[in-house]
Each structure stands twice: as structure tokens, then as C-alpha cells.
Amino acid sequence: MPKHQFSSLIGRTDREGKTFMRMLDGKAVTYEDLREGSARYANALRLLGVKVGDRVAVQVEKSVDAVLLYAACLRAGIVYLPLNVAYTMAELDYFIEDAEPALVVCRPQSIGAMRTLCAKRSVAACESLDDLGGGSLAELAASQDVRFSDALCEEQDLAAILYTSGTTGRSKGAMLSYGNLASNAKVLSQYWGFREADILIHALPIFHTHGLFVAINVTLFAGSSMIFMPKFELDLILAALPEATVLMGVPTFYARLLQSSALDRERCAGMRLFVSGSAPLLADTHKQWQARTGHAILERYGMTETNMISSNPLEGERIAGSVGFPLPGVELRIADPATGKPLPQGEIGVIEVRGPNVFKGYWRNPEKTAMEFRDDGFFITGDLGTIDKKGYVQIVGRGKDLIITGGYNVYPKEIETEIDNLEGIFESAVVGVPHSDFGEGIVAAVVMQPGHAVTEAAILTKLKTTLAGYKIPKRVFFVPELPRNTMGKVRKETLRNDFSEVFSV
Numbered sequence: 001m002p003k004h005q006f007s008s009l010i011g012r013t014d015r016e017g018k019t020f021m022r023m024l025d026g027k028a029v030t031y032e033d034l035r036e037g038s039a040r041y042a043n044a045l046r047l048l049g050v051k052v053g054d055r056v057a058v059q060v061e062k063s064v065d066a067v068l069l070y071a072a073c074l075r076a077g078i079v080y081l082p083l084n085v086a087y088t089m090a091e092l093d094y095f096i097e098d099a100e101p102a103l104v105v106c107r108p109q110s111i112g113a114m115r116t117l118c119a120k121r122s123v124a125a126c127e128s129l130d131d132l133g134g135g136s137l138a139e140l141a142a143s144q145d146v147r148f149s150d151a152l153c154e155e156q157d158l159a160a161i162l163y164t165s166g167t168t169g170r171s172k173g174a175m176l177s178y179g180n181l182a183s184n185a186k187v188l189s190q191y192w193g194f195r196e197a198d199i200l201i202h203a204l205p206i207f208h209t210h211g212l213f214v215a216i217n218v219t220l221f222a223g224s225s226m227i228f229m230p231k232f233e234l235d236l237i238l239a240a241l242p243e244a245t246v247l248m249g250v251p252t253f254y255a256r257l258l259q260s261s262a263l264d265r266e267r268c269a270g271m272r273l274f275v276s277g278s279a280p281l282l283a284d285t286h287k288q289w290q291a292r293t294g295h296a297i298l299e300r301y302g303m304t305e306t307n308m309i310s311s312n313p314l315e316g317e318r319i320a321g322s323v324g325f326p327l328p329g330v331e332l333r334i335a336d337p338a339t340g341k342p343l344p345q346g347e348i349g350v351i352e353v354r355g356p357n358v359f360k361g362y363w364r365n366p367e368k369t370a371m372e373f374r375d376d377g378f379f380i381t382g383d384l385g386t387i388d389k390k391g392y393v394q395i396v397g398r399g400k401d402l403i404i405t406g407g408y409n410v411y412p413k414e415i416e417t418e419i420d421n422l423e424g425i426f427e428s429a430v431v432g433v434p435h436s437d438f439g440e441g442i443v444a445a446v447v448m449q450p451g452h453a454v455t456e457a458a459i460l461t462k463l464k465t466t467l468a469g470y471k472i473p474k475r476v477f478f479v480p481e482l483p484r485n486t487m488g489k490v491r492k493e494t495l496r497n498d499f500s501e502v503f504s505v
């Protein structure tokens with residue numbers, strides 16, 4: 001779908017009375033409000049001198065106006081660059097220097113420091129936006145015309161830059177085109193059976209691909225509605241379930257909801273779909289969810305650079321621990337990480353993908369881009385996985401998390417799964433840390449279920465009955481919780497640092 005058709009989803013007039021977003025206070029933002037509000041913001045951006053192809057860097061709280069600003073950028077051919085609200089000024093300095101935005105939009109409380117930064121980096125404009133529709137940019141937008149003539153761009157034109165979370169090394173700007181966003185929105189809304197009557201609970205952050213593109217673009221494509229929440233809050237989600245049809249979450253959403261006795265079949269009776277992604281969903285969470293609510297969580301897999309890659313089916317078996325089939329139009333292969341040679345079915349290798357969903361490369365970083373693509377256009381995800389006989393994809397971990405101990409390759413996921421299955425264990429994370437004999441020694445960080453008293457010796461004894469000797473952790477440490485980033489991914493780097501001295505003498 002050409003870009004102008006995608007952004008015209010925002011400017012179209014045939015959905016006017018329909019609710020686009022419903023807020024917690026009951027207020028509704030209709031599709032008419034979206035069309036008019038995004039036009040106001042688009043006109044305000046033009047007034048500030050922002051042209052087609054310019055970047056707008058945005059570090060604001062999740063709000064209606066933040067969504068309107070995103071929609072305005074899509075309509076105006078401006079490259080939207082959302083930034084995690086947790087980033088400090090020092091981190092922002094890097095992004096702003098790298099991206100050279102024409103405008104930076106920040107929270108009112110940061111405007112002083114941000115203007116100083118913008119002056120240092122020669123950014124022409126710096127405006128503020130708060131979560132209640134206030135701030136200098138909102139004021140400017142309020143006085144603008146509600147009509148805007150969308151920029152006509154092509155599929156390959158840049159729509160957004162999302163900086164990768166950068167758990168290792170410097171964060172890189174992934175360049176996403178209108179074609180990338182449009183193709184993924186279309187495929188997902190069809191694959192997941194979205195229709196106008198759907199009501200999605202939106203509790204994800206909107207500076208990340210999951211909350212911004214998957215949730216919002218699918219809603220826009222289908223013409224459906226969202227219950228829009230500032231963030232995940234257990235009670236708010238529980239209260240929204242009877243009024244909604246779909247929830248998109250990270251695995252921690254589901255684990256936390258399961259801790260509430262208020263979660264039951266009756267509460268979920270009107271729901272048709274629970275989607276999980278951005279981090280691995282524990283098979284146990286999947287099973288518990290099904291037993292409690294009657295719904296099998298649909299797990300999907302994607303990344304900033306590729307949008308969504310694979311998904312369990314809407315109809316048919318949703319397998320716990322699997323990320324399903326490659327989405328229509330997405331080619332996925334398992335390759336030898338060193339040579340790039342495709343591997344036979346059933347073997348573990350690096351997951352590589354090609355398709356209209358795959359990004360255009362890293363912003364101003366052609367060397368890094370060249371390193372991450374094969375000659376035939378496949379993108380090397382860095383995730384290790386395998387495909388089973390039925391075609392379901394399983395992820396066994398990030399390539400960089402692979403442990404090499406005494407010359408053997410060990411996939412942390414295999415050990416984590418065994419530990420998680422033991423009585424009294426909630427979850428675990430396995431890492432390799434320096435070891436003088438083995439190169440890397442295996443360490444497990446384990447979270448116990450409340451009220452249990454499992455010991456290191458008991459875990460090791462049990463593991464010895466199921467795993468080869470070289471896969472058995474040399475040490476097990478009990479931790480109250482695993483370190484995670486905002487999207488629920490376990491920070492293995494933190495664990496490697498925490499345990500780096502364990503084997504030193």
C-alpha cells in the first residue's frame with residue numbers, strides 16, 4: 001500500500017462518529033478528533049519550519065496529544081523519532097547529535113535543559129507537550145486549521161526512526177519506511193482478525209515498536225478502538241477486560257495479572273484475543289492463563305528493525321514456547337551464524353528475515369547496516385532459533401547470550417526451561433561468566449515462588465537427571481526478581497556484571 005493511502009487512514013472522513021481512543025475518565029477521542037487534531041499538529045509543525053523528511057524527536061509522556069503528534073508526522077511526511085522517557089540529558093545528547101532533528105518536543109519540566117541542549121546541537125526549534133494536552137506545542141496546535149493536505153510520499157520514504165534499546169553497545173537508529181509500517185499493519189490486522197468492533201486495551205509505552213506501531217497502526221488500519229491507559233496498572237486492566245476484546249502485552253503483564261484472584265473466565269468472557277510479545281512468554285504462564293481464563297495467549301515475535309516477523313495462528317494451535325509461523329509476505333530462514341548458509345529443518349541457527357516489513361538500515365551507519373544484511377537481502381536478527389516439523393518457529397535466545405563452556409555451545413533457554421519446570425520455581429535466567437578453566441562458567445539466577453524454600457543443591461540434583469553434565473550450572477543464586485527493561489526483557493548484561501567475579505580466585 002503506498003504511503004499516502006496509509007496516512008489517509010488518519011485523514012479519512014467516513015469513520016467520523018466512531019471512537020478511536022477511550023480514556024480512563026470516559027472521554028472519547030473520535031476518528032474525527034484524530035483527523036482534526038492531527039491536522040492541527042501537522043500545520044503547527046509546518047509553521048515551526050519542519051519540512052518533509054525532517055526529523056522530530058519526541059520525549060513526552062504517553063497521551064492523546066502524543067498520538068496526534070505521531071499521526072501528524074505520518075500525514076506531513078515528517079520522520080517521527082520517539083524517545084524513551086527514561087533517557088537522561090546525557091543520553092539525549094547522543095540521540096540529538098546523531099539524528100539532527102528540526103524540532104525536539106519534550107515534557108514541560110525539561111524545557112530549560114532541553115533548550116540548552118538544542119542550542120548546543122543547533123536544533124532550530126524546541127517545544128513542550130504535557131500529558132493533559134498542554135505545553136507550547138499543544139497551544140500552537142490549538143490555534144491551527146483543522147484541514148491539512150497530506151504530503152504525498154512513496155513507500156520507501158522514511159516514516160520513523162526508532163533507536164534500538166541497545167542493551168549492548170551504542171543504540172542505533174532503525175529507519176522505518178511508510179511501506180514497512182503499512183505492510184505490517186495490514187498483515188497483522190488481517191492475521192489477527194481485527195474488525196471495527198474490536199476494542200484494544202492499550203497499556204504499552206508508545207516510544208517502542210510494540211505500543212506505537214503494532215497497537216496503534218493495527219487499530220488505525222482496522223478502524224477499531226482503544227482503551228488508552230498511561231501505563232500498565234493491574235486494577236485498571238482488570239476493570240477494562242469486560243469492556244474490551246483484545247489485549248496486547250509483554251509477558252510481565254500476563255504474569256502480573258495471574259497474581260490477581262480477580263482474573264477469571266467471567267471477566268474475560270468478552271475478550272477474543274490476548275497477544276504477547278517483545279520478550280519470551282514462559283510456557284507456564286501460557287498454561288496457567290489458559291486454565292484460568294479459557295484463552296490461549298497468542299505469542300508473536302518481532303523487533304524494532306523488522307516490525308513483526310511471526311505469529312501463532314488465530315485459528316489453530318497456539319503453542320506455548322513457540323512464536324508461530326512467519327507472517328504472510330515475510331520470508332524467514334535459519335542460517336549458520338558464521339557462514340549464512342541455510343540450515344536443514346530442525347537445526348538451531350540464526351534467524352534471518354526478508355520482506356516488506358524489514359527496515360531500510362541504520363541511520364547514518366552504512367557500515368553497521370552492511371554487517372547486518374546478507375548479500376541476498378536477508379536481515380540477520382541475531383536471535384537463535386529453530387523451526388519444527390509443523391513450521392512453528394522457536395526462539396532459543398539471543399546469539400550474544402549463547403554460552404560457550406569448555407568448548408561446548410549451551411543455549412540458556414534450554415536450562416532455563418528445565419529450572420522453571422521445577423517445583424517451587426517462578427522463573428530463571430542463565431548466563432555465562434568468565435571462568436579460568438572453561439572460558440565461561442554457567443550461572444543461574446533463580447526466582448522462587450512465594451512460600452517455597454528451594455536450595456541450590458536441590459536444583460542441581462534435579463537438573464543432573466535431565467541435562468548433560470556440561471549444561472549444569474556451576475552456581476545457582478536466588479534473587480528476589482530478574483532485572484528487566486521497560487519492555488520486560490531480562491537484562492542479561494546486568495546479570496553477567498553482577499556475577500562476573502563468581503569464579504575468580
Ligand code: AMP
Binds near residue numbers: 276278280301
Ligand atoms: P525490540 O527491538 O526491543 O523489539 O527487541 C527485539 C527482540 O526482542 C528480538 O530480537 C527478540 O530477541 C526479542 N523478542 C521479541 N518478541 C519475542 C518473543 N515472542 N519471544 C522471544 N523473544 C522475543
